[in-house]
Amino acid sequence: MPGPRVLLASMAALAVLAGCATPPRPGTAVPFEPVGAAPAADAGSVLVLLRLHQTLHGVAAAQPKALSTWIANVDRAEALHRIDSDPLAPALAAQGWRAWRLAPGAYHFVVAGYAGQGVPPRILLDRYRFQVNASAPALSLGSLSYACEPAWWFEALCPEAATVADELPAAGLVLAASGGHGIARGSLARSPPLPRLAASETLLMAGDAPAVRSVHDFLAQARAERVVPVAVGAQMLVALAPLGPLAVVVALPATAFAGATVAIHGKHLEDKAQCLQRIWDQRADTVARDSLAAALRRMAGGSESAPAGAPQPLVAAEAAVRYRHLLALDVQRLAVASCHPSQPWLPDPRGKRFCLEAAVRARVYATLAREPLGDEVFAVVPEHRVGYEFEPSGWPIPPAYSYETLLSNRRAVGRSYDDYCGAGGFERVEADLRALFDAMVPELLARYGIVR
Known part of the structure; x- marks a missing residue:
């Protein structure tokens, strides 16, 4: 059977093969203007809306508890980092709405929380991906609804992944409240299986x-490793001081030796950085x-x-x-x-x-x-x-x-x-x-x- 072929080409060629007019643009996160003022038109970013809903014993929670949101721009090879909602009107925030301004690109999104008690406790990592396109001024990702149980130590235990729902009409009202108009339907998707290729x-x-x-x-490692022996040595000398000068003199060589060893190791780490x-x-x-x-x-x-x-x-x-x-x-x-x-x-x-x-x-x-x-x-x-x-x-x-x-x-x-x-x-x-x-x-x- 003939094998695959290799083409070494530019991103412009990839755009033609994929049927795109232009190659994909890397994305980045930019600050979001509080709702109540029209989004900045020159930021080159898209307003992204998501509703995070949680029930505790079947009763809607005023604010989601023990759930955090994490995001990574794949085009920029970002690490997942926590992202909290930008300021929203209190009435909208109470309904669970979250808002960010994101540049066009591909994103991975994780909602993290506690799934069950234990030592260590079971963790919920609910993973999604979505795409932000430059053609829409605003994007609705719908809503994620978590059925949870209250817990004294962990606040809430959410054993199951969320139920995904479309919230486009409600998201349009949120956008209208901020003075904007025109919102597109986004898609929160879980990772699909890999396609099989011939x-x-x-x-x-x-x-x-x-x-x-x-x-x-x-450099940070060198600074961190220097702090510990210095702090321990200082505490040891302070503790030995009441025992008299002889105790301090006896302890000084060991303290000096430990400090010199750490200093030499720190110099090696700095050489590696250079x-x-x-x-x-x-x-x-x-x-x-x-x-x-x-x-x-x-x-x-x-x-x-x-x-x-x-x-x-x-x-x-x-x-x-x-x-x-x-x-x-x-x-x-x-x-x-x-x-x-x-x-x-x-x-x-x-x-x-x-x-x-x-x-x-x-x-x-x-x-x-x-x-x-x-x-x-x-x-x-x-x-x-x-x-x-x-x-x-x-x-x-x-x-x-x-x-x-x-x-x-x-x-x-x-x-x-x-x-x-x-x-x-x-x-x-x-x-x-x-x-x-x-x-x-x-x-x-x-x-x-x-x-x-």
Whole structure:
């Protein structure tokens, strides 16, 4: 059976294949004007309305209890962060209405709360996704209704996901109260199953969108690790002072030794931060995109690229006749984490290690269709990351990138400071990125039924 082909093209070509006039625009969150004044016309954003309704023992609650809302702009590779409603008229807020101004883009949305008692308690993470289009001045996402039970310690226990309902007429009245007009019906959807693709009928595209690059905050870690021994040493000296000068003198060497050790470790962390400023630049972004394209070529057993000088939209339009589906892959985000190979409360004589994590966004289009059939983010996240040792499993807080699908191959190469920051350091970064994408791509394609 013929294998899939690879097209290396720009986002303009993707727009032609997907039947769009323009490629998707990245989105961002902007402040929302309080209802009562017309929304700012030049903000380039859309007013988004949602009603959050809760019943306690079947009686409507005046305000939803123990429920929090979290959002992430996928186009900007944002982590999920808590978002509270912007100011609304008291009568509207009492009805459960929430309002935000969001720029056009794709969003993941989570309502978090307590689902049941226990140690730790069961957590409700009710997940949705929605799209904000630039063509509408306002968007109604409908309503989410939760049937909950009152609880003394947790305020409310909501064991089931919400019931979704359309609230377009009521949302139109809310918009009219703010002096606006014209509202579109949005869609809160849960994650659909991945579409199955035939290899011979699928065109693979490696996109050229820039990735979001981030690094572990070594400077903050250095500051945090310095505070603890200094505070403990000071408290110990204060506690020993009533015992006389001899006790203080005996304790000073141990205190000084601990402080010197922490100071040396802090200097190492600061050196790592400076190193990453040198190597984790635009070159890493370019290498990651090239590595993704090369891995796709190897999986496809061939490549299809545009002839020299040929307009990309024309090439894409010709390919649309030959294939039923387009699978567009973009490097979504890249991160340098600090990885600790042992338990977080035990010292590691080798010191903290660099390790890489990456996420790839995969969008499936039927050729000449406007909306994608699927839009997922797949990630490789290494274990033993510093700062993630005690993730709160008993609190209604969704993990930062919980909308990403973790690939089972959690490849992580632990690199020392000298490996990345010494002579030839970027060459090792480049080799590790290529190995990372070589491991990611086969498993990612297999999720869609495309195997070599």
